[in-house]
Amino acid sequence: MIDPLAPTDPLLAAVLAWARRQATVRVVLLTGSRAQPAATPDALSDFDVELYVDGDPAIYADDGWLPEIAPVLVSVGDAWEGDPTRLVFFEGGRKADFLIRRLDALDALTEQLDELHERGFVVLLDRDGRAAGLPAPSGRPRRAVPTAMQLADAAREFWFEAAHVPRYLARGELWPAQTRLANARGELLRLIELHAQATSGAAASDVRHLGTALARWAAPWITQRLAATFAGYAREETFQALQAATALFSRVCAETAHAAGVPAPIEIERAMRPLTAAIPDMSGGP
Numbered sequence: 001m002i003d004p005l006a007p008t009d010p011l012l013a014a015v016l017a018w019a020r021r022q023a024t025v026r027v028v029l030l031t032g033s034r035a036q037p038a039a040t041p042d043a044l045s046d047f048d049v050e051l052y053v054d055g056d057p058a059i060y061a062d063d064g065w066l067p068e069i070a071p072v073l074v075s076v077g078d079a080w081e082g083d084p085t086r087l088v089f090f091e092g093g094r095k096a097d098f099l100i101r102r103l104d105a106l107d108a109l110t111e112q113l114d115e116l117h118e119r120g121f122v123v124l125l126d127r128d129g130r131a132a133g134l135p136a137p138s139g140r141p142r143r144a145v146p147t148a149m150q151l152a153d154a155a156r157e158f159w160f161e162a163a164h165v166p167r168y169l170a171r172g173e174l175w176p177a178q179t180r181l182a183n184a185r186g187e188l189l190r191l192i193e194l195h196a197q198a199t200s201g202a203a204a205s206d207v208r209h210l211g212t213a214l215a216r217w218a219a220p221w222i223t224q225r226l227a228a229t230f231a232g233y234a235r236e237e238t239f240q241a242l243q244a245a246t247a248l249f250s251r252v253c254a255e256t257a258h259a260a261g262v263p264a265p266i267e268i269e270r271a272m273r274p275l276t277a278a279i280p281d282m283s284g285g286p
Contacts, residue, residue: 036120158187159272
């Protein structure tokens with residue numbers, strides 16, 4: 001859809017004014033929470049902007065063009081599915097994430113919207129009418145029942161990270177112990193997302209990036225137990241947080257597998273859980 005009100009935002013208006021000056025930029029889409037009917041954006045929400053260009057997207061891979069939009073505080077480059085991105089904080093603290101893609105990527109969306117665009121998008125610029133063929137988004141996420149492979153992958157990554165924590169604690173190395181615990185918690189979040197998808201019934205669960213709006217889509221019994229998986233910078237607190245994380249992961253994994261009708265990866269847990277159950281005694285030497 002085309003939203004004539006969108007360019008009234010000063011930053012978005014500046015982005016569009018810049019895009020209109022670039023002959024290679026043919027289509028501009030707004031995605032993310034500011035374009036999704038089911039989302040609740042606020043004043044701090046990012047602007048997720050897709051630039052579809054005639055030519056090589058790599059010409060926008062550096063940040064030399066960003067000050068032409070607005071004064072830049074900091075920007076970082078990355079890639080998404082091989083296409084360059086620029087993640088930017090502009091003056092005033094406003095943030096925009098740019099994805100630069102070839103025009104043929106738009107043609108692929110015309111055939112079928114992907115998960116991101118199915119949730120909602122706004123056409124802000126369409127020089128040649130190519131975006132007119134895009135299907136109307138449903139505004140809803142697609143339901144995807146988790147697979148046994150997804151559960152096994154999450155379990156492998158979780159228990160691999162978790163098993164490092166007691167080892168670092170035994171050496172008195174709190175920083176790497178906390179880092180591994182945080183990595184394990186990232187895999188726990190991935191599992192919580194799968195749990196939401198498996199238990200949502202006919203309607204898809206509105207799972208969000210990085211745990212955004214977690215309380216709205218995760219099961220209450222899960223969110224009530226999350227605080228215990230975080231720790232202060234202390235040995236015993238870190239170990240107790242690990243125990244809370246492993247217990248929660250085990251329960252969520254079992255319930256997700258049951259709801260999805262797939263086998264739970266119990267062999268991985270059985271093999272690795274003893275390595276997380278206690279801090280090793282290093283008094284005996286190597």
